[in-house]
Amino acid sequence: MSSKCLVREVGQYVGQEVTIGCWVHNKRSSGKIQFLQLRDGTGFIQGVMVKQEVEEEIWLAAKELTQESSLYATGIVREEERSPSGFELTLTGVKVIHLTKDYPITPKEHGVDFLMDHRHLWMRAPRQRAILVIRNEIIRAVHQFFNEKGFTMVDAPILTPSSCEGTTELFHTKYFEEDAFLSQSGQLYMEAAAMALGRVYSFGPTFRAEKSKTRRHLIEFWMIEPEMAFVEHEESLQIQQQFISHIVESVLKNCQKELKFLKRDLSKLEQVTGDFPRITYDEAIQFLQEKDFEIKWGEDFGAPHETAIAEHYDKPVFITHYPTELKSFYMKPDPERPEVVLCADLIAPEGYGEIIGGSQRIDDEQLMEQRFVEHKLSEEAYQWYMDLRTYGSVPHSGFGLGLERTVAWICGLEHVRETIPFPRLLYRMYP
DSSP: OOEEOOGGGGGGGBTSEEEEEEEEEEEEEOSSEEEEEEEOSSOEEEEEEEGGGSOHHHHHHHHHOOTTOEEEEEEEEEEOTTSTTSEEEEEEEEEEEEOOOSOSOOSSOOOHHHHHHTHHHHTTSHHHHHHHHHHHHHHHHHHHHHHHTTOEEOOOOSEESSOSSOSTTOOEEEETTEEEEEOSOSHHHHHHHHHHHSEEEEEEEEEOOOOOOSTTOOSEEEEEEEEEETOOHHHHHHHHHHHHHHHHHHHHHHOHHHHHHTTOOHHHHHTOOSOOOEEEHHHHHHHHHHTTOOOOTTOOOOHHHHHHHHTTOSSOEEEEOOBGGGSOTTBOEETTEEEEESEEEEEETTTTEEEEEEEEBOOOHHHHHHHHHHTTOOTTTTHHHHHHHHSSOOOEEEEEEEHHHHHHHHHTOSOGGGGSSSOOBTTBOOO
C-alpha cells in the first residue's frame, strides 16, 4: 500500500511508494520515457515514467494527460540532486481525475491584461505561487511578532459612519437609511481598543477610492495597524524597526526556495537588521534640493522623491517630523516645534516607497477640539473619539503597515498587482 503524502513531505518517504493528489504543470516525452512536472499546491516535483516498467494502460493514461489535468500519481520517491526540490518520483501508476482541454495559459508569453483576466488560473503558475507563499509567511510573522510582544488582536469594523483621514477617497454606501463608508483605516478604533487592552493591533482589508494607476496602488488592500498606550514617538520607532526586521528575517529563514525562484537579491534583505537610519523632513528637503529636485518646505513627497532618498541608504529609512499641515488631524505636534508633528514614514529600499506611516497621537482634549474645528470634522460623528481624550487620556502611538507594498518589496516585484490573490485596480474588479 502506498502512503498518501504532499509534495513538500516526500523527503520523509525516500525509497517508499507514495500517492500524491496533483495537477500536471507540464510534460514532455522522449519516446519510451514520460516526464511529468507535477504540482499539488505545496510544491513541484518531476514524475518519471518508463514504458517498460509499467502496464500498457498506465502508460496510455499518462500519455493522455494535458496541462492542468488532475490526477493521483503513485511512485517511488528517490533523491535527485539535479531537481530543485532534491527529489523525484519514479511513477508506477496514475489515476486520472479530470482531463483538461485547451488550458488558456500556456508556456508562451501572455500580456498582462490577459493574465489579469485569468487571475484565477494565473495563480497556479510557479512565480505566483512563490509570491503568495511569501505573503503567507509575512502574515504569519506579523502575528508571531505581536503575540510575542503581548499585543491583542482586535477587529476593526469595515463599515464606518465617518472618515479617518478625509472623505474624498472613500467608498460610499448605504447603511439602511444612513450613509456609510468602507473603511480606509482601523486606526481610530484601535485607539479605543488600546485604552482597554494596552497594546493592540488590527489586521484587515481597507479601501481607498483614489483614482490612481501607479504600480504602488491598489483599491483594496490589507493593513496591519498597531496602537500602543503609554508609548511615545521614540519607543514607537524602536518597535517599528524590530517589527520589520522580524518579518524580513522570517521570510529569509522560511522562504529560501521561493526567494531564489523569484531571483531576489538576498543580500539586500540580509542588511535589514539593527537600527534604521533616520532623517527629518527638513533634512530630506535639503537633500532633495541638493539633488536638483524642485521642492519647497511644506510640500509632500512623491514617488521620485522617496526613491531618491531611499537610494542613499542600504536599509529602510525613517523620515520624521513632517509639517503639521501635511499630516492627519490626530498627530501630536512636537512640543518644541509645533509646526511639525511627532511622526515618521518608513521608506523601503530599492524604490518601493512608504511601507509604514505612524505617529504619536494627540492626547490633549483641548488640542483635539481645536483640530476638529480646523479640519471641519463633525463633533457628532467623532464624539466617541473625543471621549478617548475626556476619560483617562494617556500618551499613545501607533502605525500602519501596508501588506501588499511590503510583499512587493520583499519579493522584489515591479508591480503591486501580483502581491494579492485577486487585485482590485482602478479599472479592474474581475475576477
